[in-house]
Amino acid sequence: MGDWRDLDRDQLEKHLDHECKKRGLTRRDLMKGGAGMAAALGLGWLAAACGGGGDEEAAPAPPSGEPAPPSGEPAAPPSEEAPKFTGTLRVTGLGVDLIDPIKAAGEKALGFTLAFDVTDSVTMVQKAITQPGSFDVFSGYTYQYNQAFQSGNFHNEEVAKITNWGQMSPLINQGKVDPASTTCTYGDGDAPFRSLYIDPDKTGNWPTSSETPSELADLLVSWVDEESGQPVGDEPLYTIGPPNNFNMDSMGYNGDVIQMEPTEVDWPELFNANYKGRVALLNDPGIGLQDAGNAAVASGMMTFGSLGNMTKEEIDGIVQILLDLKQKGQFRAFWTTFDESVNLMASNEVVIESMWSPAVALLVAQGLNVRYASPPSGFRGWCSTMSISKEAESDPSLLQACYDYINWWHSGEPGAIMMRQGYYNAVQETSRQFVEPEEYDFWIDGKAAAKDLPGITGQVGDIKAGQVRDGGSFVDRACNYSSWNSYFEENEYQIQRWNEFLSA
Numbered sequence: 356m357g358d359w360r361d362l363d364r365d366q367l368e369k370h371l372d373h374e375c376k377k378r379g380l381t382r383r384d385l386m387k388g389g390a391g392m393a394a395a396l397g398l399g400w401l402a403a404a405c406g407g408g409g410d411e412e413a414a415p416a417p418p419s420g421e422p423a424p425p426s427g428e429p430a431a432p433p434s435e436e437a438p439k440f441t442g443t444l445r446v447t448g449l450g451v452d453l454i455d456p457i458k459a460a461g462e463k464a465l466g467f468t469l470a471f472d473v474t475d476s477v478t479m480v481q482k483a484i485t486q487p488g489s490f491d492v493f494s495g496y497t498y499q500y501n502q503a504f505q506s507g508n509f510h511n512e513e514v515a516k517i518t519n520w521g522q523m524s525p526l527i528n529q530g531k532v533d534p535a536s537t538t539c540t541y542g543d544g545d546a547p548f549r550s551l552y553i554d555p556d557k558t559g560n561w562p563t564s565s566e567t568p569s570e571l572a573d574l575l576v577s578w579v580d581e582e583s584g585q586p587v588g589d590e591p592l593y594t595i596g597p598p599n600n601f602n603m604d605s606m607g608y609n610g611d612v613i614q615m616e617p618t619e620v621d622w623p624e625l626f627n628a629n630y631k632g633r634v635a636l637l638n639d640p641g642i643g644l645q646d647a648g649n650a651a652v653a654s655g656m657m658t659f660g661s662l663g664n665m666t667k668e669e670i671d672g673i674v675q676i677l678l679d680l681k682q683k684g685q686f687r688a689f690w691t692t693f694d695e696s697v698n699l700m701a702s703n704e705v706v707i708e709s710m711w712s713p714a715v716a717l718l719v720a721q722g723l724n725v726r727y728a729s730p731p732s733g734f735r736g737w738c739s740t741m742s743i744s745k746e747a748e749s750d751p752s753l754l755q756a757c758y759d760y761i762n763w764w765h766s767g768e769p770g771a772i773m774m775r776q777g778y779y780n781a782v783q784e785t786s787r788q789f790v791e792p793e794e795y796d797f798w799i800d801g802k803a804a805a806k807d808l809p810g811i812t813g814q815v816g817d818i819k820a821g822q823v824r825d826g827g828s829f830v831d832r833a834c835n836y837s838s839w840n841s842y843f844e845e846n847e848y849q850i851q852r853w854n855e856f857l858s859a
Contacts, residue, residue, distance in 0.1 A: 437751035443468040444756050447479060448494030452600050452739060456772050456813075464763055467756060483508060492757050493596075493742045498545040498641075500595050500740070501842040504553075510743040511555050511593045516758050519765040519782045520597065524833075527551065527598050527738070527781050529579050529586065532833040540733060541581055542836030544645075544663015547598050547738040552576040552591035596742035598781040599764040600773055603734035603832050604642075607700055607710030610724040617825040620728035622646065623654035624707055626676075631685055635699050635708035638689035640853035642840060645735055646709045648673050649837050653732040663841030667848055674852045678859055689857060700725055712777035713811055715825075720810055720817040729826035733837025774798045775810055775817075779829060801828030 444467060446453060453471035461469050472490065474482070480502045482489050487508035495503070503509075514520055526532040530548040531539040541548075554576050576591045608620060613630075625634055625646065636643045644665065651657040651673055659669050680686065687705050690696045696714045699705045701723065710727070718725040741764065743757040763769065770780030771789035775798070780786060787795055794809075796802040803823045810817025826832045843849045 437755045440467050440752040440756035440759075442753070442756075443470050444492065444753075444760055445470045445472060445490050446492045446494055446760070447472040447474065447482060447490040448739070449473065449476060449479065449496075451778075452494060452769075452773065454772075457769055460768050460772065461760065461763060464766070464768065465756070465759055469760075479503075487744045488746050491744055491747050491753060492760055493744065494599070494739055495742065496840060497547050497550050497598070497738045497740050498840050498842040500550060500742070501545065504595055504742075508745050509595065510745050510748055510754070510757075511553060512596050512743060512758075512761075514590070514592055514594055516762075517594070517597050517765075518762040519785065522765070522782045522784055523597065524779075524781060524783065526833050527601075528590075529584075530581065531584070532830055534579075534584055536834065539834040540836050542663075542733065542736055542838050543659075543661040544839040544841030546736065546836070546839045547601070547740070548579060549577055550575055551594055551598075551740075552578060553593050553595055554591065555593050596740045597761060597765070598738045598740045599761075599769070600778045600780060601736065601738035602712055602778050603736055603826070603836065604709070604711060605730050605734050606646075606707055606728040607696070607715040607718075607725050608707040608728060609700065609703070609705075610726045612706040613726075617726050617729040618731065620707075620726070621653050621730045621732050622650035624728075625650045625709075626654060626680060626685065627707075628683075628685070630706050631683065632687055633704065633706045634686050635688045635690055635696070635705045636686065637696075637709040638691045638857070640850045641843065642709065642735070643689070643853060644670065644673055644849065645838055645840070647677055649730070649732060649735065651676055652837075653730070662838035664843050665845065665849070667845050670843075670845060670849055670852050674856050677856050681856065681859060716777050716811040716817070720812055720814075727825040729832065729835075730837070731835075733835045734832065736836045736839040738839070775813070777811070779833075783829070797822075797824060799829045801826075801831060 444465075446469060448471070450471075450473035453473050458469050458471060476496070476499065479493070479495055480499055483493055483495070483499075483503035484506040487506070493503075493509070524532060525534050527547050528551055530541045530546060533539055552575065575595075578586050578588075578590055580587050606620065606622070606625065608624070613620065613624070624630070625636070636646060645662055648657070648659055648662045648665065648669075652659065652662070656676060657669070657672055659665060665673070688695075688699055688708075690699060690708070693711065693714055696708060696710050697717060699708060700710070700714075700718060701721075712727060715725050715727045741761045743754070743761075747754045747757050765780065765782035765785060767785035767787070768789045770783055770786030773780060774786055774790065774794070777798075779799075783799060790798075791808070793805040797804045797808060797818060801824055804818050804820050806820050807816045808818035809815050
């Protein structure tokens with residue numbers, strides 16, 4: 356079970372109850388079956404750790420040859436481990452993290468082959484729902500699980516098996532980079548802390564895929580009371596999967612034309628008539644409407660109950676604003692791929708656009724004066740999460756390989772590779788040993804580069820000496836979210852209205 360010794364007695368009791376329930380057993384059944392039955396089920400150590408209660412029989416003794424635990428201490432887990440996995444681990448994702456350097460480093464560290472299936476967001480979800488046997492690990496975005504997890508095709512991952520869970524940024528599981536802060540914001544929508552934990556007692560009866568996201572969200576367990584900012588009770592024991600990469604998205608802009616500092620460029624600049632015909636949006640109904648919604652809120656044109664879950668009336672309102680702007684010629688393009696966004700800015704066709712951080716980094720490495728906005732009203736966030744196909748449960752070696760891959764993502768080297776792409780890792784501290792101190796100072800602490808550094812291309816000089824990352828340190832950037840990429844309840848209507856806008 357991983358770091359099971361770190362769990363207190365109440366948590367161990369919950370684990371035993373969950374495991375017995377999955378097998379159709381009671382605590383009494385397990386205790387009466389003795390050590391043989393418990394060991395066969397892989398629960399001997401847990402039963403011994405929890406012990407019996409009331410009139411239940413005493414817990415089985417440790418296996419022969421294994422020293423008894425000290426009084427009050429949990430017994431050790433069985434020494435038998437699953438055979439070493441020697442096959443190919445299949446990972447499905449969008450390609451943000453499924454890149455050649457990650458594949459090479461992962462295979463070397465883990466000792467087995469990785470096969471990366473890079474696809475689009477719609478196909479990913481379809482595979483999760485209809486083809487769980489086509490992947491072992493699903494490297495998706497937090498909001499995608501509102502569509503996919505209720506299929507019942509995912510393994511309920513044990514928090515205790517995630518090696519560096521305790522080092523994860525509180526932004527991920529408590530909602531703020533500084534949980535005690537009264538100025539840091541949670542952001543609207545599918546922030547990871549709202550969609551991270553699950554209750555196995557509920558996942559046995561998932562609703563059909565026709566249920567709305569809000570109803571699905573009722574089956575997730577949030578650990579934090581957002582009003583008080585305090586954790587509620589014990590940390591839940593199971594998760595849809597731990598995040599690996601996350602970031603803050605905003606706008607790239609031409610620093611020669613828009614001569615403002617990143618902290619001065621807010622979302623309403625997308626609507627600024629001074630840039631008529633030289634503005635681009637990301638062609639995604641969720642992200643496009645959120646970026647426009649952020650602009651409408653910051654400019655005082657509209658208010659929303661939640662930017663991450665707009666009502667039909669709110670969708671109509673923001674689409675009408677976009678239609679009016681389009682009729683006036685505000686937009687040059689609606690880009691779909693990374694390369695399109697880079698080419699639009701490099702060719703001077705646009706001077707401001709919804710943009711991803713690595714796209715700006717690539718243009719900067721090429722010597723162009725492109726900046727990345729740090730909107731005063733907040734970033735739009737995204738977070739990728741690693742889940743395991745339920746079908747992996749039938750092969751202990753494969754299941755362990757899935758956990759090994761997920762744990763490797765928090766071990767440091769992957770975080771260092773992705774750091775140079777401009778991304779953050781859920782467990783960032785471990786990456787220090789894989790980068791030069793000056794790199795960590797630049798990317799994470801927001802300090803000026805002490806010398807030329809490698810960046811997105813891997814070449815020293817991508818980051819020039821004296822350069823400062825737009826937006827500042829990780830803590831400064833992560834303290835200010837306006838919303839997170841989300842799955843709307845009115846998803847079908849959202850897509851319909853976005854398409855009407857594009858075709859108008």
